[in-house]
Amino acid sequence: MxxxxxxxxxxxxxxxxxxxxxxxxxxxxxxxxxxxxxxxxxxxxxxxxxxxxxxxxxxxxxxxxxxPKLPIARVLFLWSYAFDPKHWRDREVELPKAPGLINALAHAFGLELERQMRSGLLEDYQRKEENERTVRGRIRMVEQWVNTLRQRPEVACTYEEYTADIIENQLLKEAIRMLRASLDVDHSSAKILSRCAQELLNVSAVRFATHYVPEVAYRPRSARYRRAIELARLILSRSSFELDDQEAGFVRMRGFLFDMNRVFEEFVRTALREALGLSRNSFGSARSFASGADLYLDSRRRVSLEPDLLWKQASRLRFVGDVKYKKLAPSSMPNADIYQMLAYLVGTELDTGMLIYPKSTEEPSDRTVEIPIDGRARRILVRVIDLESNPERILSKMDVLAYEIRAIATTVSRS
Known part of the structure; x- marks a missing residue:
């Protein structure tokens, strides 16, 4: 090779x-x-x-x-809905002619960003702490005392400056730089990204670690940029690179990798939360709750449990589920998945849980597995989602699952 x-x-x-x-x-x-x-x-x-x-x-x-096994357009839909369910219908992105998942992502990101930039670059007030020649804003008394001792003529000030050099634009600029360094982006997409980069020339270049890409608190003036910013966060969190020369700052891209397990899991969780009309504080994964680590299988609290789907209300668990991005055998269930869900039911003290899989060509229809243990029936609902159908049908299926989940939660609340 x-x-x-x-x-x-x-x-x-x-x-x-x-x-x-x-x-x-x-x-x-x-x-x-x-x-x-x-x-x-x-x-x-x-x-x-x-x-x-x-x-x-x-x-x-x-x-x-x-x-990916799925059409690229469908993968982009799953991504888009997972991070911005309110506005996924607003943009029907024309995919580039050149093949490739990364090129499609770059194309969608570039078109969305360029569309928003036509209405003006995003700007906001930024807190600054600088030494100035004249008083600006408020004087920082401790720092000014140090300046006086050192006989420096500057005044230590704190002030608010209306600028484009804000975290939102820094995320956008870094995502553009990473995509332009990739060999998978074709000439057409690269031209769009280059035009966007010109608009961000005066924005500071900031490097973000892939394991820590900051979240953005959206306000009315920044809401229109939400889709582009979230795409930028997605790009930065999945990119990998090497810093070959720290002094020169030369960066070599190693690539972009996306875990479809995580994409499918995040989509299912977001779609169910939207269909149920719940907040992140009520419906999420065990890891997303502050008390998620308090869920254990054993009384000695040594075996922790981390299901993908939990509905928690008033300190009481009302539903538990798990998402599996793999083929489901036509005639039998994977024993490991059954064992895992049984552990979740024991740990949550619930009687019914749900396993969600993507549908494959040989996939059977939805089913229910009942397991009686010590006179108590445990029900595991097995549900499949056809990810190759159109987005409306996929979301319609999520509405059906949400209806079932609400019925389970209602039974729990009455018990």
């Missing part, structure tokens, strides 16, 4: 790749979490399965591109 080779992989599928050395296999495993590499059918070939990760990764010896 040479440095110019490009290999296309398929999400959750094994692809034959020839000529991989031990070092190259090790590099792939470092960059794609959970990848499975086994000896292939052909002599000298390896079967590379990227699991649920999609996107692209640039290696020292070539490039791997992982295409």
């Amino acid at each position: 040479s440095s110019t080779d490009v290999h296309s992989l398929k999400e959750q599928g094994a692809t034959q790749v020839h000529g991989l050395s031990c070092d190259q296999i090790s590099e792939i495993k470092q960059l794609i979490p959970g990848v499975v590499i086994e000896p292939g059918v052909d002599p000298g070939a390896y079967a590379v399965n990227p699991g649920c990760h999609v996107g692209s990764v640039r290696l020292t010896f070539g490039e791997l591109r992982v295409m």
